[in-house]
Structures are given as structure tokens and as C-alpha cells.
Amino acid sequence: MGTSRARCVLAPNPSPMTLDGTNTWILAEPGAEAVVVVDPGPEGDDHLRRVIGIVEEQGGHVALVLLTHGHPDHAAGAKRFAELARTGRRDVPVRALDPRLRLGDEGLAEGDVVTVGGLDVRVMETPGHSDDSLSFWLTADRAILTGDTVLGYGTTVVEGRLGDYLASLDRLRAFAGEREAAVILPGHGPSLDDPVAALDHYIDHRRARLAQVEAAVAGGARTAREVVERVYADVDRSLWPAAEWSVQAQLDYLRDRADDA
Template sequence: MSGLVIPIEGPDGARTPRATNLLAPNPSPMTLDGTNTWVLAEPGAEAVIVVDPGPQDEGHLRRVAGHVGERRVAVILLTHGHGDHSDGAKRFAEMTGAPVRALDPRHRLGGEGLADGDVVTADGLEVRVIGTPGHSFDSLCFWLPQDRAMLTGDTVLGRGTTVIAPDGGLTDYLHSLDRLRTMAEEAGAEALLPGHGQVLPDPTGALDGYIAHRRQRLDQIRAARAAGARTPAEIVEIVYADVDRSLWPAAEMSVRAQLAYLDGSG
């Protein structure tokens, strides 16, 4: 797989030739093992790109800075603005002097924005920006053509499935999954590098699974409504009966998004 090294013990330290993951210490039912901070660089280069510094955790940010070492942080990129990915960005920018680029202007610091089709470079490294709204309105993915690897933020997780947050939408999300699936096949993608969880070495298979799961959930919600369930909470009790109850509030967010989709407003 083009030199991909994927440790089986967990996401921390997972790498491709140009991407290394440093796991933030913020595990939870929503963040899985924690937030994946990705450090991107050409082998031997003097400049790096850091994606998603993670939460406001001084120890983690110092660990990332220590990994970068004497190299220069050319830019900090955000896959989206949710706090487990972005809250540490301002502090990390202070530590490194690097600008923060994001789609949402509220999360930018000292630099340009980011938009679908942009290309970000640093000392020979190329990162292509892919607009993938759905999990949130400002979600982005990043394509590393030299590694044939895609950083997916929360659009695709290393295990399980993502929620549709209140600032996202299922119509956009399904379009984004379809777009990523097409791109992965056409570009010969070899790995998905998620914002939480382990590296996925079968991109098309993972995306096929995500798309099928969403369609299946829609069918289950249709069936639950036909059986008399009306509120999101009632639908969660039926459709997500096999899911840990601690995740039901997140499931209810996704149900609201799916109901909006089915009712034509999503």
C-alpha cells in the first residue's frame, strides 16, 4: 500500500509517508479514543502543516510542538469548527506563529480562509481542499495526492458513524459521501485518515458502508413512523434500541436531521 504503516494498537502514531497522527487525550463516547491531530510534511522538509490541533489542552499542544521540533509550522488547517478539533488552534498559533485557516471566518487567525478547490502547499507538500458539508456546515476534507490519502475530519470516522450536528444537514452529508466515494475510486485512494479513530485502509469500502448505513437508517425511521413513533425521542427508542443509552442524545440529533430530510426541509 505505497508504504502505508498502520499500527494495530490504536490511532496514536498512525502514519503515511507524509502524515503522522498525534492523539489528543480527550476520549469520550463522541470523540472515541480522542481527537486525531495530523502533522503533514514532505519527508525531510523544513515546514509542516498541522491539521486540527484539537481541544485546549496544553500538554497535547506542547506534544505536537515537540513533534514538529525545529521545523516551521507553515499553517494550521481546520476540518471544521467543533471545539474538540478547533479549541486549541489559537493557543497553538501563539506557540508557533502560524496562521489558522478554516472555512468559517470565526475560526481564522491571521490568514486566508479555506474553500472547496483550494490547494495549500508547504515545502513541496500539496494538500487539496474538498468541501464536504453535512456533519457540520463548514466541514472540509483534505486530499494528499502523493500518499493517495484523505483526511476526513468527522465526515468519516475510524469506527462507527458520525452524527449530523445541528449546524449540519443530511442532504448535504449524503451528497458529500457520494462525492468522496467517486473521488476515492477515481483517484485510487489508499487510506482515509479520520478525525477520530483508526486509519481506514479501504476507502471505497468504508464509504460504501457509510452510504448504505445512512440509507438503512432512513428506512428504519420510515418504519418507526409507520408504527406510530412521532417524536425524535420515540424514534430513537425504536431505531437505536441496540445502541448504548449514553449515545441516545447524539442519536436524537441525527434523527432530527433525518426527519428534516424525509420531510423535505433538510
């Protein structure tokens, strides 16, 4: 799974929320020594050392860590990873949108282009799953690293504002079409080889869920839990707490839209 410049190393943290586990991405130009690692993953030296070992086996070294967002399954191991990956006097910066996650002086923001070893990675702010969610455009491979904004299968939880998330999906859909994106490299699950179709599915699903939530409210549901019991009745109950986060975001969105009407 991946591209000629992106290799996935799966973290051993499978769960209903993380699917098969967290995808740690190793990015590098073919033959280059300097490597970028996206989302080192959760705490635990075994996975972190495995990623470093793969980089070193390829004759490279970790020059930089990028984080798609701050959830622990993606970011909790980042600073420890940077410590383990440090070679000689060469520090390994950790760059993220949230200053609390950074190691070093530089962060990440919309429009930044990160260049390491001839590899260009463009930064896109795509909030919704979380307020600090980023996506990365791997220019040479026409690949979008989406973190948890788009998953390899299933749909993601919305912990931020639904309006932001819908805007992020619309933006990614337009970007994928304009740039003829070849693949989505998600934070969980397999690669998606038809980015436009995948994003169309996400947009359609999210708007269908919103209509279901709106109907549940019209039918008398008042709390996120009451909506989940109606709309997510066919979903495993172990996922209901996560569904409540997304439903609350939808209720807030509907309330804001009503206030603006």
C-alpha cells in the same frame, strides 16, 4: 498510523463521542522544514506543546494550521496552538471554512490547493456532519483526511442537513474510486486502508438507518426521541442525545422530500 507524509498525534480526550480521542495530523514532505498541522485539538497546553515538540524534534516548524471543522474537540485549541508555535517573527495562520475560526487573512474553500514545503493539500467541502466540514486530499500519498465526516470505526453524528451529508459521502466515494485513494485518515479512530469499501459501508449504513427512521414514523413515532427509542434501542443510552441530532436531520430530510413530492 498514517503515511510517509502524515503522522497522527492522539489528543488525550477520549469519550463516547470522540472515540479514543481527537487525531491531530502533522503533514510534511519528507525532509521538509515547513509543516502543516490539521486539527490541533481541544484546549489544553499539554497536547498542543506535545505536537509542537514532535515537529521540532523532526527539525521542522509549524507553518500553517488547517481545520476540518469547528467542533471544540478539533478546533478549540487552534489559536492557542498558533501562539505557542510562533517562532521569531513568523506567525502561524489558522485557515478554516468558517471565518470565526481563522487566524490571518486567508480562509479555505472548495478547490483550494494549499502548498507548504512542497506538500500539496487539496480542499474539498464535505458538509453534513457540520455545515463547515472539510476534507483534505493529500495528493502525494493518495490519502483523504476526513475529519468527522468518516470515522475510523462506528459512524458519525449528522448535525447539518442529511441531504448534504449523503451528497458528501457520494462525492467522496466517487473521488476515492477515480483517484484510487489509498487510505482515509479520520478525525477519530484508526486509518482505513480501503477507502472505497469504507465509504460504501457508510453510505449503506446511512440509507439503512433512514429506512428505519421512515418505518418508525410510519409506525407512529413523531419526535426524534420517539424514533431513537425504537431505532436505537440496542445502543448505549449515553449516546441517545447524539443519536437524536442525527435522527432530527433524517426527519427534516424526510419532511423536505415529502414537501417536494
